Amino acid sequence: MLNRIILIGRLTADPELRYTPSGTAVASFTLAVDRPRANQMGERETDFINIVAWQKLAELAAQYLRKGRLAAVEGRLQIRSYENREGQRVRVAEVVADNIRFLDRAESSMSGGGMGFGMDEPGMGGGTGYGTSRPPVREQPHYNDPFVDDGKPIDISDDDLPF
Template identity: 65%
Template sequence: MLNRVILIGRLTKDPELRYTPAGVAVAQFTLAVDRPFSREQSSEREADFIPIVVWRQLAETCANYLRKGRLAAVEGRMQVRNYENNEGRRVYVTEVVADNVRFLESPNREGGASQGRDEFAGNSGNSGGGGYGGSSRSSGPRNSGNNNQDPFADDGKPIDISDDDLPF
């Protein structure tokens, strides 16, 4: 059996870092992933908004370096959990538990001239032991000669997105 998920998308907001009562770090964020097709009537692409959970050192790394609008790749497993809410109803939550996160944009690009890629991996189970087997990798600048205008080119500056554009 296989449960493996690979996603590339942009964060819809900064990661939320918390700690369990046992002191284990856990971060949550949502990744907006474009669908491979658009509606027939309009050229707008649709997106799926996937909840991501990261644990331990990887959670702290994501909270420190990822920001809203930043492009990231997430590798992990799909998990469905459930709980009973205050009204006594059973609520099901589907999320991706990430064990590998790649930052696909450099945090300090200047004028979009240099982009790097950082990769962070860790043992991200949601309970029990297991340490952090982290690795970090950066590649050199990418070719920035294309004329496509990236709406996120001003990395590190506020992004002009209305709250009405987000589904949550």
């Protein structure tokens, strides 16, 4: 069985952070995801998908995500039902996030895009808890890039070649 979803879209509003009576953080927000094809009238349609994040991931989402930010969300589809105030049974589909990644730059002091956080980061126990995080990915100085001079001649002696 497999229940994995990856979505890329923009937040329609700032995440709403709440706490359960036991103190567990839960954040919810809606992601606007464009459909890949236009409809018969040539217009692109958009799906508005509810996202829920728990524990540390919820706190990080509430801290860093804002309305309009482009984000990738990885998680699982959850269908739940409840009885509303009128006594009617309501079914809700939502994505329970276990990894969120920024895909654009914030207007703040972040120097590089691509910041992400989730429960499956390397060295974090292989997904044993929700919301472990890693520091933002920063732009590295070009001296770490072996291809920074791509297209320019490289001076290598025959003794340096492995073949």
